Amino acid sequence: MATVSDADDVRRLALALPQVEEIDSDGFDFRVAGKGFVWSYPERLPGKPRVIRTDIAVLYVGDEAEKQALVLGEPTMFFTTPGYDGLPLVMVRLERVSPERLSELVTDAWRMRAPEDVEAAYRAG
Numbered sequence: 610m611a612t613v614s615d616a617d618d619v620r621r622l623a624l625a626l627p628q629v630e631e632i633d634s635d636g637f638d639f640r641v642a643g644k645g646f647v648w649s650y651p652e653r654l655p656g657k658p659r660v661i662r663t664d665i666a667v668l669y670v671g672d673e674a675e676k677q678a679l680v681l682g683e684p685t686m687f688f689t690t691p692g693y694d695g696l697p698l699v700m701v702r703l704e705r706v707s708p709e710r711l712s713e714l715v716t717d718a719w720r721m722r723a724p725e726d727v728e729a730a731y732r733a734g
Contacts, residue, residue, distance in 0.1 A: 646718040
């Protein structure tokens with residue numbers, strides 16, 4: 610069993626959730642009810658053009674406390690940048706996260722962005 614994840618895992622996990630649409634992009638970009646919950650990291654380095662990093666996923670985490678808990682608790686896996694200050698988003702290095710953990714992260718991000726009735730129906734199975 611794989612111990613690391615990649616963009617294909619993100620795509621498989623995201624598309625398995627109800628009412629998810631993939632937005633055409635240079636990497637991956639998934640939304641539910643028009644709200645993004647996981648997408649590839651648009652890296653911006655000073656003086657260089659933006660680069661879409663499919664080895665890093667941006668995840669919606671709900672709030673600043675959750676973001677800080679992840680970044681401080683597992684700094685080799687999660688990080689943030691000044692451009693994301695004040696936003697409930699965290700970056701995850703896919704090569705450092707197991708597919709099982711990625712599944713939890715993607716599902717949690719989806720749950721926080723999905724309409725209440727869609728999330729409730731999913732939870733009910």
